[in-house]
Amino acid sequence: MAGLLAHSRVLALTCVVWAAPHLVAPSHAQTPICATATASISVDFPTGGRHGCRIEDERNITLTVPPEGRPINSSPWYAFRIDASARTRLNVTLDYDYTEHRYPPHFTRDGVTWRPIAPSDVLIDDANHRATLRLHLAPGTTFIAGQPILTTGAMHDWVRTQVAGEGFETIEYGRSIDGAPLVAYAGGDGPELVVAITRQHPPETTGAAAFRAFVARIMSDNEQARAFRASHRILLFPAPNPDGVARGHWRWNNGGLDLNRDWQRLTQPETQGMTSLILREAENRATVAFLDFHSTGRNVIYAPPLDSPSPTISFLPFLRQQLDAGMRTPPAWSYNHTPETGNSKGWALETLAAPGITVELDDIANAETTQRVGEIVADALMQYQAAN
Ligand SMILES: [Zn+2]
Structure with missing residues (x-):
């Protein structure tokens, strides 16, 4: 050096x-x-x-x-x-x-x-x-x-290491426009489904870091996490936009669309494949949490209004309380429901009655912050589910 x-x-x-x-x-x-x-x-x-x-x-x-x-x-x-x-x-x-x-x-x-x-x-x-x-x-x-480079292959390698030995399936749910396999991981069992997504937008790697901390916590070798995995189906999408990542895009897939604006019209193989797989896994299950990790200029959580028609909407005030208690500078919250814009959280509420949230990490969030947010989201979810 x-x-x-x-x-x-x-x-x-x-x-x-x-x-x-x-x-x-x-x-x-x-x-x-x-x-x-x-x-x-x-x-x-x-x-x-x-x-x-x-x-x-x-x-x-x-x-x-x-x-x-x-x-x-x-x-x-x-x-x-x-x-x-x-x-x-x-x-x-x-x-x-x-x-x-x-x-x-x-x-x-x-x-x-x-x-x-x-x-x-x-x-x-x-x-x-x-x-x-x-x-x-x-x-x-x-x-x-602009950020430490995080390829699609590295994302998959990391998730595979985390879920190894825990009976997770590797599911190819389609092919991207460039022909890259679209791969998700599903494991655990039970009547309740948890969905976690990151990297719809290629450069947003601080969001991916929080996703990784969330997954690592859920996959921990302790009683709480083991009990959670035994009673929940967990569905992970670590790399839903492989073409955008490989091509060095700012936002889009290779079909000329921002995937997080395509969840209503579903015109792209990436969003079609992802929603088909989620719907299959959600059949006969309640989707109790739906988390989509991104990055922007600050730490902020976009959530549906707290009177939204979702059986687990009270997870959101509980999560906010846990983040407020656990962080010196907790994320801000912004409440809205705009499914017509085609974002994932709008789709989650409309289609699954799930309290979908977009978890945004600051572009310059350090490793400690991304880790803390991911872990608190996981801990809050496990605690909430154990108590409800
Ligand atoms: Zn984003």
């Missing part, structure tokens, strides 16, 4: 280590989108951004950060790889056009351990439309991305 981003040593480093890198091996030949005499930039790896590249001079490169289509919510994802043939100072400017810088840059040398780039090496213009990363590159490969 010597020489790389030397300024970052002044930062109190929070480093993120995913279990499996699933990135292209540094030795893998890349097709650069542009190159200086000492550094080449490429994007042909899973989650690689849709960047255009312009060499300004040997020290300065501009990368455009275009969305996959418009109109689209502002979630400007970037991910690129730099191969340096020598020690190199390079300024890479991310050009967001009319949208604004959102995700703070992270880097890895080995594809496993990620660290934030020091804020002092990230210069953002007044309008927030351009961010320049001052890089001090060591020879070799460096990946830079």
Whole structure:
């Protein structure tokens, strides 16, 4: 790591280590989108951004950060790889056009351990439309991305490890437009169903971290969790948008749609497959909880109004109480029911009478916060179900 981003040593480093890198091996030949005499930039790896590249001079490169289509919510994802043939100072400017810088840059040398780039090496213009990363590159490969890269393969590997030995089924519920298998995990048994989803939106990895903490808690080896699994059917969707993730999209699948706006019309194979499987599992079962983990600019839970027609609507005030009691800065809550917008929580209430919620983690939530939210949601659910 010597020489790389030397300024970052002044930062109190929070480093993120995913279990499996699933990135292209540094030795893998890349097709650069542009190159200086000492550094080449490429994007042909899973989650690689849709960047255009312009060499300004040997020290300065501009990368455009275009969305996959418009109109689209502002979630400007970037991910690129730099191969340096020598020690190199390079300024890479991310050009967001009319949208604004959102995700703070992270880097890895080995594809496993990620660290934030020091804020002092990230210069953002007044309008927030351009961010320049001052890089001090060591020879070799460096990946830079808006969040530590979390591929679909890594998500599945992690869930499989968690549910191993617990009798969970791996269910392929369809194929994406690009032909990727759409895979869910179902286990436990009983008259009540719990559904947990994350990553409908590719860059939202702090939401995925809270999902993982939720799953780990439910799969714990203790009496409460064992009893919960023995009396509930649990259905997990860790990667419902594999094409969007692989293609480095901001929001959409490869059918040009935001999947979390398609739960009413159900025009895409991803949403069709997911809802068919949920309906199959919900047959003769009550869906007592429906949790969809996302990320945005703050910690907030979107919930239906508390007088909504759901037999387990009182789980929501109980969950709020537990989060308020268990966190110094608990998530805000926002109550609405707008199924016509096609989001998952609206569908859950309309179709299953389930108290569906969207759990949003701050884009910059640290590991402690994502862990805490996921664990409290799981603990609250297990306690509520044991008492009701
Ligand atoms: Zn989202």
